[in-house]
Every structure is written in structure tokens, then in C-alpha cells.
Amino acid sequence: MKLRGVGRRYGLGGPWVLRGVDLDLPPHTVVRVEGVNGSGKSTLLRLLAGIDTPTEGSLTGRPRTAYVPERFPAALPFTATGYLLHLGRIHGLGRAAAQSAATEWLERFGITEYARTPLTRLSKGTSQKIAVAQALLAAPELLILDEAWTGLDTAARATLDGAVAERVAAGATAVFVDHDPRRLADAVGEVHRVEGTALVAVEAVREESGPRVRIEAAGPPGAVLPAHLPGAPGRETGLDSTTLTVAAVHSDALLRALLTSRPPWHIRGVAHLVPEDR
């Protein structure tokens, strides 16, 4: 998805919260959005999620999108499963697929026992698990997470981290805001900061100066590597294998992308590079 000249202000003649925002969301990428309190991070995420529209400028190329808002509207008249089924249908799943996805995500978050509990009777933590589960149900291509980890226990945070990694390895883009600067630190590919009304790209210094990993991969005869791979690895094609070099922060996502591509690639070797190897 591309944003060009996007601006948002609230009310007639209110101050601009965001203005002149240009942003490309590449596949296979985790994008962190930073900024001080009240700077416009949630405003940007709502625009990306498609639940708000810009006052000016354009968003093009809308992928299948799912969104975890900063605050989950817990007063809805559904049971946990009823809500997940409803959202699954909204995300385009058929009845059976929505049912099995709802069951799977209740299990993954360890809340199967609350399947029939009304949302209004769930604890804050369990409600937040439902808020996250509804976004993961239909394998979105763009996953927008506004402080989605807040209120989750340690196990659920790890489940969400793993789910983000799965989606990104499968080609999705994940955009998130979180108060913890270490959140998804090993997976973040791009950082953007809201400064004033502008969105500024933060240099991924860590990527350029940090450790790198070399992966030797072999595909079936004639197979071509996907054009977009996590971390945009350097490629060297050998006789019967390809050597990919990538910032270590992207190596897990790259390995997953190779192993889960169709047809899958075989991993012959993985080496951590020390600076003199480069």
C-alpha cells in the first residue's frame, strides 16, 4: 500500500495532526511507528487500517487488512466465539473456515474455556486476547497493531510475537505502535517517527552496522527466488545453490520465508558473519 501526501485534521479548520505523509508499506516487513504522546501515531494507524479517511492525499493498493485498536470495544453483545465468528465473516471467511479459525485462535491464546462467555464478562486480559485473535483470524496481508501487547500476559505476548513473525514470513506487512522500545526488536525492518505533523524515516542504523547472517539455500531445479524477501538480502547465485546475506535481525524471517515458499527451498547452511567475513 502507498500513502501520498496524506494529511488528517479533526473538525473544521482544526490543527493538522499529520500532513504530507508519504509511506510505502513493503511486503515481508515489520514497521514500527514512534512518536511522543499525542503526536498522531494512532491517527496514522487508523488511516492505515482503513477505519478513518485522510482529509487530503491518497492511500492506494489496499491489501486485506486487520486492526487491533488501542481500546477494544468490550461492551459488544457477543460471546467470545460469536464475536470471532462475526469478525471472521467480515474478514471474508466462510462459516466453516471462520469456525475453525476461531477455535484455533482461542486455543493458541489458551482461552478456550471462555468460548461461550459474553464479552462483557471477560477480564481485561482475556478481552485483549480476543481483540488480537480477531485480527489474526483471516491471515491478513496488512496487520495494524496499536499497543496490542498492552494487557496481555507473557505467554500471550509471545503468541502474538510468533503470529506476527508467521504473517510477515508469509509476505504480510505488520505496522505497530508500542511503548516498549524492545518490542519485536529482532524483527523490525523499518522505523518511522511522527515529528510535528510529518512522518520521518528513522535510519535503521542497527541493520547496517549490526551482525549479518549468510544463508545457503537450494531450490528445486528451475525455481526462482521470490522477488521480495525479508530484509532485502544480497544474493549470489552459484551452480546449484544461492547464497543470501542479510542483517541478522531479518534472518529468522528470511529462513521462514524460504522454508514456507512454494515450492520450499532447502537450507544447506547458515553462518553468522563476523565483520572481517563481509
Ligand SMILES: Nc1ncnc2c1ncn2[C@@H]1O[C@H](COP(=O)(O)OP(=O)(O)OP(=O)(O)O)[C@@H](O)[C@H]1O
Ligand atoms: N477523534 C478525534 N477528534 C479530535 N481530535 C482527535 C481525535 N483523535 C485524535 N485527536 C487528536 O489528534 C492528536 C493525535 O492523537 P493520536 O491519538 O493520534 O496520538 P498518539 O500519538 O497515538 O497518542 P498516544 O501516544 O497518547 O496514544 C491529539 O492531539 C488528539 O487529541
